[in-house]
Amino acid sequence: MEMFSEQLVQKEKEQAILLELSNRIAAARHREDLWDNLITAQLLELFNSKYYTICMINEDGVTHSPFLHSEESTIKSRTGETPIISDLHPIEDGVFNLVLEADGPVSFELQKLMRGRLVPPYIYRWFNVGVVEMMAVKICNGQQPKGLLYLFTDQRDAFSEVDARLTNAITNILGIGISNILANETIEKQLQEIERFRQKLQNENHYLQEQQGLQNTFADIVGTSAEMQRRITILSRVAPSESTVLLLGETGTGKEVFARAIHAGSPRRDNLMIKVNCAALPPHLIESELFGHEKGSFTGATQRRIGKFELADHSTLFLDEIGELPLEFQSKLLRVLQEKEIERIGGKGSIKVNVRIVAATNRNLEEEVRAGRFRSDLYYRLHVFPIAIPPLRERKEDIPALANHFLQRFAANSRREAPSISAKAMEGLMHYEWPGNVRELEHLMERTLLLTTTPVIAKIDLPGVPVTASKDPDSTFILPLDLMEKEYILKVLKLCNGRIAGPNGAAAKLKLPSTTLNSRMKKLGIKKSHYVNVDGASQEE
Numbered sequence: 001m002e003m004f005s006e007q008l009v010q011k012e013k014e015q016a017i018l019l020e021l022s023n024r025i026a027a028a029r030h031r032e033d034l035w036d037n038l039i040t041a042q043l044l045e046l047f048n049s050k051y052y053t054i055c056m057i058n059e060d061g062v063t064h065s066p067f068l069h070s071e072e073s074t075i076k077s078r079t080g081e082t083p084i085i086s087d088l089h090p091i092e093d094g095v096f097n098l099v100l101e102a103d104g105p106v107s108f109e110l111q112k113l114m115r116g117r118l119v120p121p122y123i124y125r126w127f128n129v130g131v132v133e134m135m136a137v138k139i140c141n142g143q144q145p146k147g148l149l150y151l152f153t154d155q156r157d158a159f160s161e162v163d164a165r166l167t168n169a170i171t172n173i174l175g176i177g178i179s180n181i182l183a184n185e186t187i188e189k190q191l192q193e194i195e196r197f198r199q200k201l202q203n204e205n206h207y208l209q210e211q212q213g214l215q216n217t218f219a220d221i222v223g224t225s226a227e228m229q230r231r232i233t234i235l236s237r238v239a240p241s242e243s244t245v246l247l248l249g250e251t252g253t254g255k256e257v258f259a260r261a262i263h264a265g266s267p268r269r270d271n272l273m274i275k276v277n278c279a280a281l282p283p284h285l286i287e288s289e290l291f292g293h294e295k296g297s298f299t300g301a302t303q304r305r306i307g308k309f310e311l312a313d314h315s316t317l318f319l320d321e322i323g324e325l326p327l328e329f330q331s332k333l334l335r336v337l338q339e340k341e342i343e344r345i346g347g348k349g350s351i352k353v354n355v356r357i358v359a360a361t362n363r364n365l366e367e368e369v370r371a372g373r374f375r376s377d378l379y380y381r382l383h384v385f386p387i388a389i390p391p392l393r394e395r396k397e398d399i400p401a402l403a404n405h406f407l408q409r410f411a412a413n414s415r416r417e418a419p420s421i422s423a424k425a426m427e428g429l430m431h432y433e434w435p436g437n438v439r440e441l442e443h444l445m446e447r448t449l450l451l452t453t454t455p456v457i458a459k460i461d462l463p464g465v466p467v468t469a470s471k472d473p474d475s476t477f478i479l480p481l482d483l484m485e486k487e488y489i490l491k492v493l494k495l496c497n498g499r500i501a502g503p504n505g506a507a508a509k510l511k512l513p514s515t516t517l518n519s520r521m522k523k524l525g526i527k528k529s530h531y532v533n534v535d536g537a538s539q540e541e
């Protein structure tokens with residue numbers, strides 16, 4: 001009778017510990033919570049043991065590693081080292097695999113175990129700290145074995161009275177608790193990663209804004225001619241307003257420079273200006289590029305994509321080469337400009353956007369409207385505040401300042417003193433027609449600086465002006481053959497609008513296979529930016 005009530009008391013005690021343990025394990029979010037003193041003490045008490053270790057199977061499926069172990073300071077003080085000698089043990093270590101295959105707990109006598117053929121190294125360590133017996137039991141999550149709970153004791157037959165039901169209950173709770181902790185650790189790691197990316201993006205954003213701020217104020221627009229001064233004044237007036245601005249001008253006249261100055265002079269300057277080159281977009285991608293799409297909204301839409309309009313919310317959207325926009329899309333754009341809301345492709349509703357539009361084109365839009373290639377309603381919507389930038393040949397007074405400005409910029413980049421331009425060379429620049437406008441001058445100055453080793457630039461070879469035909473008394477000046485070839489190829493490329501292959505391409509004109517032309521261009525260092533718009537709006541690579 002007395003024995004019966006003793007058993008009853010013992011059972012009740014176990015039940016209470018079990019309840020307390022399961023509550024604590026369920027609440028654990030991190031390994032440290034599980035390592036909590038009380039959990040450790042209760043586990044050891046329940047199983048009459050001195051130490052415990054939890055080892056989990058690694059993702060590779062062939063090794064296991066310690067996940068948690070009872071306080072080891074006592075062990076360290078006796079052996080001077082930790083019982084876990086390696087962080088990675090093979091599952092087939094002669095103990096771990098044996099327990100995984102068994103149905104319930106398996107007890108081992110250490111001395112006997114060490115006489116065996118395959119002895120995991122950690123067994124010697126435990127033996128050295130006085131462990132006599134070890135019991136190990138599977139930890140499962142559902143049916144899936146995840147690891148083992150090892151219990152160690154310095155007593156003989158200490159595990160004989162351990163109740164199998166109790167062991168199962170504890171290892172089941174541990175299985176769920178540890179899976180939660182591992183999932184939580186993964187989520188925390190991912191959150192840290194996201195935070196790192198967020199921080200990186202923020203830094204890049206600051207950097208870009210700084211760069212933008214440095215390069216694009218009104219002060220950076222070089223041009224003292226009355227023509228330019230008048231436009232800069234207009235620009236400074238319209239910039240702070242919300243007005244749509246339409247920039248008109250030939251290629252390379254500085255439309256983008258103006259657009260950036262408008263943004264930099266507006267209250268939206270703290271956000272990044274978003275630029276879309278309408279000519280560079282294949283027609284079937286324009287809508288998704290500008291308005292975005294939901295995942296799965298069309299073949300290839302594997303991720304949700306935020307469109308440029310949304311990106312430009314509370315900022316400026318620069319629609320470059322707007323004259324190239326396909327007619328079918330123009331009505332959609334008009335609707336968005338009128339309603340100030342967009343709908344992502346495959347989206348369920350419309351999204352309000354607060355975007356200031358600056359558009360640019362080198363086409364004569366009125367003519368485009370007349371020819372039926374541009375919608376007149378969209379034209380009038382954009383034509384609120386047009387600014388036409390004159391070509392360089394109509395404001396030649398700006399050439400000296402621009403040429404010196406570029407020389408100085410490129411010289412500073414290559415940490416050298418900028419050479420000066422002789423009167424004769426400058427005269428050549430003033431007489432040239434500049435079909436590529438300021439961009440052409442910019443590239444020419446870059447090339448000239450590369451070829452100049454003297455403090456004064458005596459002569460500048462202009463594209464299309466044959467060196468040999470020069471009536472110049474200084475015609476003893478010989479241009480290296482490769483440079484001559486480079487200039488000539490550049491000229492043809494420009495004539496062909498940057499097109500290399502095809503019947504209207506430069507290769508056909510030069511009577512060369514396009515692959516040969518490509519490799520010659522590579523050898524001569526001809527970059528795409530030397531002959532097309534920097535945004536890559538050329539017809540082909």
Ligand SMILES: Nc1ncnc2c1ncn2[C@@H]1O[C@H](COP(=O)(O)OP(=O)(O)OP(=O)(O)O)[C@@H](O)[C@H]1O
Pocket residue numbers: 220221222223249250251252253254255256257258320361362438439442533534
């Ligand atoms: N007034 C200026 N002052 C300083 N740099 C200028 C000026 N105008 C143009 N540039 C430079 O010339 C190059 C071409 O200018 P930009 O890209 O603004 O021309 P664009 O009219 O937009 O050309 P496209 O029509 O081909 O897109 C740029 O590198 C720009 O920095």
